[in-house]
Amino acid sequence: MKLYDTPLAPNPRRVRWLMAEKGIEDIEVVSLNLMEGQHKTPDYLRKAGLANVPMLELDDGTCITESVAICRYLESRYPEPNLFGRSPEETAVIEMWMRRGEMLVSLPFMNMVRHSHPAMAALESQSPEMAERSLKGGLGGLKVLDRRLADHEWLAADRLTIADIVTFSGLDFGRMVKFKPPEDLPNVVRWADAMRERPAAQAGMPKRAA
Numbered sequence: 001m002k003l004y005d006t007p008l009a010p011n012p013r014r015v016r017w018l019m020a021e022k023g024i025e026d027i028e029v030v031s032l033n034l035m036e037g038q039h040k041t042p043d044y045l046r047k048a049g050l051a052n053v054p055m056l057e058l059d060d061g062t063c064i065t066e067s068v069a070i071c072r073y074l075e076s077r078y079p080e081p082n083l084f085g086r087s088p089e090e091t092a093v094i095e096m097w098m099r100r101g102e103m104l105v106s107l108p109f110m111n112m113v114r115h116s117h118p119a120m121a122a123l124e125s126q127s128p129e130m131a132e133r134s135l136k137g138g139l140g141g142l143k144v145l146d147r148r149l150a151d152h153e154w155l156a157a158d159r160l161t162i163a164d165i166v167t168f169s170g171l172d173f174g175r176m177v178k179f180k181p182p183e184d185l186p187n188v189v190r191w192a193d194a195m196r197e198r199p200a201a202q203a204g205m206p207k208r209a210a
């Protein structure tokens, strides 16, 4: 199997994070330079259908895009530790918080960075108004999260799940424009610190200088 990704980007980071939590080391990682358009070559587009990373290419030639679809596939191949739920009830609640986290937090913060970071101008037709609206929306989403995290250590279950990974990967992309979760949302701050402290948080990030 081959995973096509790029360092720093939040969607591929979800897959790299899940791989690190599960100790998956037998997938070749092919790093593409988006700024050089390596995800827009005819060969890549033919396989992926869209100029996006991540993409997982299986040994039989099947190509899977969409970070959560890739994560779900890897969960069935490498079931432990469980990140998608062990019972119908748990699976549904994890799905619920994953979708809320994606729509209310992850997407707004990713859009905020895409529309405001100078380097992203290579990939996005930027609009300051869109950046501002995304930040406002994302902050509203963080309030929802803060209420949930007031009496839950993790978003969806009594352990880290894909809901935490999907939500945090978008939120943490905000660091590109120096965004930090506001101190008046103490439960989000505590949860974000716990996420950042996990060894898997380094997966998909540029290597630190020794």
Ligand SMILES: N[C@@H](CCC(=O)N[C@@H](CS)C(=O)NCC(=O)O)C(=O)O
Residues within 6 Å of the ligand: 009, 010, 011, 012, 034, 039, 051, 052, 053, 054, 065, 066, 067, 068, 123
């Ligand atoms: N919904 C997709 C989104 C994938 C996506 O937008 N990937 C970004 C990197 S985080 C990308 O490839 N951007 C390329 C571009 O904007 O040209 C997923 O979850 O995988």
